[in-house]
Amino acid sequence: xxxxxxxxxxxxxxxxxxxxxxxxxxxxxxxxxxxxxxxxxxxxxxxxxxxxxxxxxxxxxxxxxxxxxxxxxxxxxxxxxxxxxxxxxxxxxxxxxxxxxxxxxxxxxxxxxxxxxxxxxxxxxxxxxxxxxxxxxxxxxxxxxxxxxxxxxxxxxxxxxxxxxxxxxxxxxxxxxxxxxxxxxxxxxxxxxxxxxxxxxxxxxxxxxxxxxxxxxxxxxxxxxxxxxxxxxxxxxxxxxxxxxxxxx
Amino acid sequence: xxxxxxxxxxxxxxxxxxxxxxxxxxxxxxxxxxxxxxxxxxxxxxxxxxxxxxxxxxxxxxxxxxxxxxxxxxxxxxxxxxxxxxxxxxxxxxxxxxxxxxxxxxxxxxxxxxxxxxxxxxxxxxxxxxxxxxxxxxxxxxxxxxxxxxxxxxxxxxxxxxxxxxxxxxxxxxxxxxxxxxxxxxxxxxxxxxxxxxxxxxxxxxxxxxxxxxxxxxxxxxxxxxxxxxxxxxxxxxxxxxxxxxxxxxxxxxxxxxxxxxxxxxxxxxxxxxxxxxxxxxxxxxxxxxxxxxxxxxxxxxxxxxxxxxxxxxxxxxxxxxxxxxxxxxxxxxxxxxxxxxxxxxxxxxxxxxxxxxxxxxxxxxxxxxxxxxxxxxxxxxxxxxxxxxxxxxxxxxxxxxxxxx
Numbered sequence: 161x162x163x164x165x166x167x168x169x170x171x172x173x174x175x176x177x178x179x180x181x182x183x184x185x186x187x188x189x190x191x192x193x194x195x196x197x198x199x200x201x202x203x204x205x206x207x208x209x210x211x212x213x214x215x216x217x218x219x220x221x222x223x224x225x226x227x228x229x230x231x232x233x234x235x236x237x238x239x240x241x242x243x244x245x246x247x248x249x250x251x252x253x254x255x256x257x258x259x260x261x262x263x264x265x266x267x268x269x270x271x272x273x274x275x276x277x278x279x280x281x282x283x284x285x286x287x288x289x290x291x292x293x294x295x296x297x298x299x300x301x302x303x304x305x306x307x308x309x310x311x312x313x314x315x316x317x318x319x320x321x322x323x324x325x326x327x328x329x330x331x332x333x334x335x336x337x338x339x340x341x342x343x344x345x346x347x348x349x350x351x352x353x354x355x356x357x358x359x360x361x362x363x364x365x366x367x368x369x370x371x372x373x374x375x376x377x378x379x380x381x382x383x384x385x386x387x388x389x390x391x392x393x394x395x396x397x398x399x400x401x402x403x404x405x406x407x408x409x
Numbered sequence: 410x411x412x413x414x415x416x417x418x419x420x421x422x423x424x425x426x427x428x429x430x431x432x433x434x435x436x437x438x439x440x441x442x443x444x445x446x447x448x449x450x451x452x453x454x455x456x457x458x459x460x461x462x463x464x465x466x467x468x469x470x471x472x473x474x475x476x477x478x479x480x481x482x483x484x485x486x487x488x489x490x491x492x493x494x495x496x497x498x499x500x501x502x503x504x505x506x507x508x509x510x511x512x513x514x515x516x517x518x519x520x521x522x523x524x525x526x527x528x529x530x531x532x533x534x535x536x537x538x539x540x541x542x543x544x545x546x547x548x549x550x551x552x553x554x555x556x557x558x559x560x561x562x563x564x565x566x567x568x569x570x571x572x573x574x575x576x577x578x579x580x581x582x583x584x585x586x587x588x589x590x591x592x593x594x595x596x597x598x599x600x601x602x603x604x605x606x607x608x609x610x611x612x613x614x615x616x617x618x619x620x621x622x623x624x625x626x627x628x629x630x631x632x633x634x635x636x637x638x639x640x641x642x643x644x645x646x647x648x649x650x651x652x653x654x655x656x657x658x659x660x661x662x663x664x665x666x667x668x669x670x671x672x673x674x675x676x677x678x679x680x681x682x683x684x685x686x687x688x689x690x691x692x693x694x695x696x697x698x699x700x701x702x703x704x705x706x707x708x709x710x711x712x713x714x715x716x717x718x719x720x721x722x723x724x725x726x727x728x729x730x731x732x733x734x735x736x737x738x739x740x741x742x743x744x745x746x747x748x749x750x751x752x753x754x755x756x757x758x759x760x761x762x763x764x765x766x767x768x769x770x771x772x773x774x775x776x777x778x779x780x781x782x783x784x785x786x787x788x789x790x791x792x793x794x795x796x797x798x799x800x801x802x803x804x805x806x807x808x809x810x811x812x813x814x815x
Contacts, residue, residue: 218728218808239732246730253812257725261425271729273414319729 164227165326165358166192166215171224173210184210186381187224192327192360197353197391199361199369202378209331211378212362216249216329217241229326246274250320254332256312258304264291265300268318275323290318294348310341317348327358334368340401346371347394371397415735419742422719430747433711436704437751437791438758441784443697445759446766448780451690453763453772455683462679468642469541469675470507470649472496472635472656475668490631491660491669497535497635499659506640506648509537512632514622520574520615522586527573531564531588531615533622534636541638544616549582549597552618560620565597567612591625593617645674704751705791712744712799723803724811737804744796745789752788756781 173185184207192198202208213219214226217233226233229248236244245251250271258267268287272278278286291297294314304312313333320328330349334342350371353359361372369375370392377385423430474491492512500510514533519526538544539551552563566574566581575581585592593615602611623629639648649672656670716723723736731739760776767774 213809216728218812239734242727242730242732242735245728251728253725257721257812259425259722259725262421266421270726273418274726274730274732274735276411276414323730 163194163230164191165194165196165229166360167225167227169225171211171214171221171226173207173214173219174222183381185214185221188378188381188383189224190376190383190386192358194326194358195353195356197349197359197361197371197373199363199372199375200378201362201364201366201369201375203364205380206378207381208362208364208378212329212331215327215360216251217245242274246271247323248326250323250325250328252313252316252320252328252330252333254335256304256309256316256336258312258315260305261303263301263303264296264307264315264318267304267315268322271319271323286322287318290322291315293321293352294318308341309337310344313337313341313345314348317345317352321352321357327360328352330359330361332363333361334363334365340398342368343394343398343401347398350394415738415742416746418739419746422739423743423746429711433708433747434751434754436707437701437748437788438704438755440697440701440704441752441755441788442758442762443700444694444784445756445777445780446762447693447697448690448777449759449763449775450766450770450772451686451693452775452777453767453770455686455690456775457772458682458686459679462675462682468639468645468648470637470639470645470652471673472637472652473633473671473673475671490629492632492635493630496656496659497632499655500635500637500652503655504637504648504651506644506651507637508640509540509638511535511538511541511636512619513538513634513636514619514627514629514632516622516626518588520570520586520588522574522584525574525576527570527613529570529613529615531617531622531626533617533619535619537638538616538636541636545600547598547600549595551597557618557620560624561618562591562593562621562625563596564593564615564617565599566595566616567599567614568601569610569613570615571598589626639674642676645676649674701787701791705748705795708744708747708791709795709799712740712796713802715743716740716799716803719803720806720811720814723806724808724814727806727808728812733804736806737800740800740803741793741796744800745792748788748792748795749785752785755788756784759784 168191169189170187171185171189172183172187175182175184186207188207188211200208200211210219214221214233215228217228217236220234228244231244231248233241233244251257259270265284265287268290269283272283272286288297288300291300294317296311296314296318299307299311299315302311304315307315313336317328317333328349333349334345337345346368349359349361353373359372361368363369370389371394373388373391375385375387375389376383472492494512497510497512500507504510511534515530516533517528517530519528535557536551536554544551546565547568549565551565552561555561556563564586566586571581574586575584581595581598584595586595587593599612599614599616619632637648637652639645652672653668657666657668660669662668726736726739727733763776764774
């Protein structure tokens, strides 16, 4: 029996804007099992971003329960939420969010600096291993401005992996990348998923969602569909792309 | 969260922008350096003055006539005629704690030799004066008891007077100079002393027997000042008490009467001058401290800019598990590191400046460890104080908003 990494029940989130009440999420329920690769889709205004913030423990639901790895999030205070983010969630952002003038290795070490149980030596070892996992062991001492967009996103993925989280939360992680690089990044996500990582991937691009194992669609704060999909292989899609001469990895 | 992780995070953040970090520190560097330099140079100048005064004898005592009022009008002390030969004799015969007593009577005017002339002050003194003021002769001899008794027209002149009256370099010994038609034979030249710490030329002086000034120049019988030497610096107070008693007796004062004389000691002069230089030092240090304050505001300003500029970074840090408190401490650590390193560099710069300053002014270099310690204390305080609000602003950011900040 596989565990529920994520369990959401009757989740609502209402924002109060002056007199008006905006219902971003109107009561949604779903759960994600360990090893799933879920895409969350929806147009802007569908509540996708709000859901992502709640899944990432950056925001709390107005009503409803949210359990991550068996922990009820709504009962936690700010400090414990921070610890939860640090230990259980790995974020990957659309705009990479790397620190300027900081080497790839130090970027990846960053989450471990906020983890008092990890010492300096272990931190370095784990950061190196995470960079190896994303295929950047030869770029450890490069600064972001010396890396391509795809490489920068892979540094960000390594940073998300380094704390060995129960779930990787990707927010439009391919949004800033061209098709070929997007496929490469998706191929990396697929191989991480194959190693057992649970991934929630927020996107509005259907072709990217095709690389996941399950697709949840949101509209106006409600889930309109939640289906298992026939997963395409990103590496095959990559091979099928017309070759370009001016592109080098 | 371990403390060295905070240091590590803050250090990495600062190293990302070395130029800005240095420029921010510059305000603190200059502030601390000027405080250290002012205090150090102030102490050096005070020491210098003390040493100078001590070299003329810390056991010297002056007795002046008191300022007198007649019918409500303050007559000043120059007209007072209260100090006389009788007082000098009484002090010489009765004091235990006084080794030497000399009357002094002064007159200013023009000295003439050939076609040269010089304005100077003539000080008529007795032979013990040489011991009290530790007068050294460059050449010639001091006047004798016989000269004093006969009011001889002899004198000893200082270097400045020699230069003015004998610009050709001829030997002044044995020459006659005139003061108001009175010819004075030069019997000695004083050793050069230079300016004192108040900028007064100590070589523009002529010494002669006090009887000569009293009888031949001013036709008076009183003195301007009586100089005395206590047996030692420690005995100064005893000597003053003794002199007071004897002078009161000599002047036949009733217990209820006010004294018609005033006694000063070199030790009092010393503390007076020290308090003046101390006040000046404090004033300058206060001005320097203002620059320190400005430096602190510079840190605050840059930290605010930094927080705004790094909003996205703060959002990221929060999303990967930095608590509000970690962000606060990180930015606080950054500002404290900036101000402490600035303080360290400032201390070095201040020491160098005061060392060079002392060297060129010819003073002994003094390092005040108290001021260095204080400087570090102030730096730490500034770092925390001026870093607090920017750091708080950083820690209060909403990670959701901060992450999407452009």
